[in-house]
């Protein structure tokens with residue numbers, strides 16, 4: 001069973017960002033599957049690296065698009081992204097230092113953060129885009 005299940009309510013209506021959100025869900029679920037199957041850290045660490053790289057790439061792209069659209073909430077959105085990276089990085093460093101398997105705390109933290117951020121902050125820009133970004137490629141489910 002997926003750790004984080006995609007639901008249509010997560011769509012923000014901008015295809016490139018929806019695709020990246022789906023990729024983050026898939027990466028997190030792959031990592032969760034590996035951890036719960038008891039796979040060795042030599043398997044799980046590359047998966048967490050992939051997830052963190054995809055997360056960073058997504059944040060950069062999302063912020064670029066929001067800047068292009070002139071989204072007024074960009075600065076606080078950027079701060080939230082930075083905070084997630086900082087906290088996830090701190091989890092990773094702690095567990096890597098102990099050379100222990102990845103903690104379920106990190107998986108739960110990422111699941112809860114993604115789900116909450118998508119439904120609140122990402123949906124706030126989605127709503128703004130629908131109202132202000134006429135002419136842009138905006139797809140609403």
Ligand SMILES: [Fe+2]
Pocket residue numbers: 062077081117121122
């Ligand atoms: Fe975001």
Ligand SMILES: [Fe+2]
Pocket residue numbers: 017021058062122
């Ligand atoms: Fe996002």
